[in-house]
Amino acid sequence: QVQLVESGGGLVQAGGSLRLSCAVSGNLFSINAMGWYRQAPGKQRELVASITSSGRTNYVDSVKGRFTISRANAKNTVNLQMNSLKPEDTAVYYCAANTGGRDYWGQGTQVTVSS
Numbered sequence: 001q002v003q004l005v006e007s008g009g010g011l012v013q014a015g016g017s018l019r020l021s022c023a024v025s026g027n028l029f030s031i032n033a034m035g036w037y038r039q040a041p042g043k044q045r046e047l048v049a050s051i052t053s054s055g056r057t058n059y060v061d062s063v064k065g066r067f068t069i070s071r072a073n074a075k076n077t078v079n080l081q082m083n084s085l086k087p088e089d090t091a092v093y094y095c096a097a098n099t100g101g102r103d104y105w106g107q108g109t110q111v112t113v114s115s
Contacts, residue, residue: 002026002104004095009109012085016113020080022095022106030099034078036069038091038111045094049080062088085113 008020020036035050049059049069057069068081078095090113095106 002028002031002097002099004097004104004106006093006095006106006109009093009111011112011114014085014087014113014115016085017081017083018085018111020082020093020095020109020111022078022080024076024078024095024097027099028076030101031097032100033098034069034071035096035098036078036080037094037096038089039094039108040088040091043091048093051078082111085111087113087115089113 003025005023006020008018012018033050033052036048037045038048039045047060048063049067051057051069051071059067066084070079091111092108093111094108097104
């Protein structure tokens with residue numbers, strides 16, 4: 001079992017920054033990769049950024065150069081630094097953990113970017 005709790009969402013003006021954090025607990029050794037997903041109203045959930053257990057990262061094209069995913073192993077957290085935010089980044093952001101057997105999800109945190 002893995003438990004995930006997100007924090008750090010909020011309202012920001014276009015061009016601003018936010019930092020999302022995901023506190024991870026439980027069977028950490030079972031986790032292969034961590035990711036941040038987002039879902040905007042009326043749209044499908046999409047993978048925004050991911051990081052593997054070896055530290056390899058991947059980003060959706062729309063956030064490359066603006067978002068950075070990182071791990072703080074000593075604190076068991078995964079962060080998503082979001083810079084140069086755009087109104088189209090508005091969504092509920094979810095932290096996810098892949099263990100091979102199943103995926104675990106956090107409850108989500110709202111990010112709203114005003115124009």
